[in-house]
Amino acid sequence: MGFDVKWVQLVMTCVTSVQYAVLINGTSGKPFIPSRGIRQGDLISPYLFLLCAKVLSSLLSQAEKKGIISETLAKIEELKSLVSQKEEKVKPLKLRRALMFGALWNLQVPNPVKIFLWRACNDILPTRKNLLRRRVIEDGKCPWCNLEEETTTHAIWYCPAAKDVWNGAIEHPNKTHAVAIGVVDDFKRCLKSDEDANQLDQFDVQVPHCWKTPPEGIIKVNFDAAINKKTGFMGMGVIARDYMGNLLGAKRLSKSMLIDAHTAELMVASYAVTFSLEVGFFDVIFEGDALNVIRDVNSSLPYLSRSGHFIEGIKQEVLHLRSHSFVHVSRALNKAAHTLAKSAAAYFCDDVWLEDIPPCIFDIVTKDQRIPRS
Known part of the structure; x- marks a missing residue:
């Protein structure tokens, strides 16, 4: 041409x-x-x-x-x-x-x-019609109903199996209502995360006035989570110390997800319990600065929101401990775990220290060693 x-x-x-x-x-x-x-x-x-x-x-x-x-x-x-x-x-x-x-x-x-x-x-989903056209399979009929060719609209809307799914989504308004209430409840809990510690009396939660070393024979584990919205990373920090304030173990890990603060704190609380069992701590005091998490874990009432499986998992895990308690502290008194979580969210890293102090919290841990015992 x-x-x-x-x-x-x-x-x-x-x-x-x-x-x-x-x-x-x-x-x-x-x-x-x-x-x-x-x-x-x-x-x-x-x-x-x-x-x-x-x-x-x-x-x-x-x-x-x-x-x-x-x-x-x-x-x-x-x-x-x-x-x-x-x-x-x-x-x-x-x-x-x-x-x-x-x-x-x-x-x-x-x-x-x-x-x-x-x-x-x-129309580029791997439906049986498209697979048949590309000679990947030899039969384009829907495997669920076997009535007609499986196209995109058939698979999503018109197949009897798909209709059953859609009908199931609206046939149980009580379930939908419970999920909606759970989401609203999560939102309210997040708003109350900075609630005055004086309101804890009705929940029987002990609130210490300053960070103190635990009694001899008891391990104190601090935990916290941090979310970095710019990078899209969530960081978690867990620190275990003995009655002299010596650091026995620390762990930081990252997740590439953005979730609400309440769920993030529940996740790190679950990791804190798992970390304690893995290292061999069986008499533990868990400290966190998320009031709603401490309240939910200490509550005997069922938690029906979307994060309830984390709470139930924590309650099942602590059954393997000889003794435990969950205590709320202020952010200032949970600074070591918070700093470790922020570093994990910033650099997307997973690290474990045993009897060694992470460099990013060295000053904080050495200062806490001078705090009097509880």
Whole structure:
């Protein structure tokens, strides 16, 4: 068609050298090269068609003028019309996709949900119809109902099994109401995290006025969590000390998630109990600065919110201890655990120290060693 060799090589490079990679939890996997070349649906496909069609149309027009071919004018006009229609279809399709993409990614939902919706809207979910079209399987019928072909709309909406799921989501309003109440309860607890310590009397929680070393034979374990919204990391810190204030063990760990403060504190409380059992501490005083967590763990009432499984897990784990108690302290008196948690959230690291003081809290621990015993 008269294209320069370099231009042809450039286009063929775009077609044959493309690589794909799959994002898994935000991490790009190993790139792979498609073996079947360009296919319908690739972004470059409609533009290559328009480009070649326009060049072919121009060549036919030149041949008609030079008398090389005849009686092709009508066919040329028909081809031009086809190309124009193709252009008009590509432009609004591209615009609609851009608008849909923007609308989806502005939704306040987790990224996996956005990706699922995008794939569903573009009909690229691994339904049996799509797998059959790609010759991965030999039967495209829905494996659940075996009534019709499994398309995206059938799998999500019209399959009897899918209808049962949707009906189950609305047939139990009491369950939905309980979940909603739990979320509101979590929000209220977070608002009350700085509640005055004088209100603890009704919950039978002991509130010391300053950090003190535990009695001889008892291990005191401080724990705290910190959330870094800029990095998206959650850090947790656990510190165990004896009756002389000597550090017996410390642990910091990070999670790449953003959750509410109450759930984060429950998670680190659970890690504190697990850490104590792993190291071999069986008479432990647990101290944390989250009032709502201490109150919930000490309460004998069932916790029906979405974080209830953490509390039930803690209560089951402490049964393996000889003695234990959960005590609330202020943030200032839990500074060592808080500083360790902040360092984990900032640097995304998992570390364990046994009878060695982490550098980031060395000054705090040595100062606490001079605090009188309780």
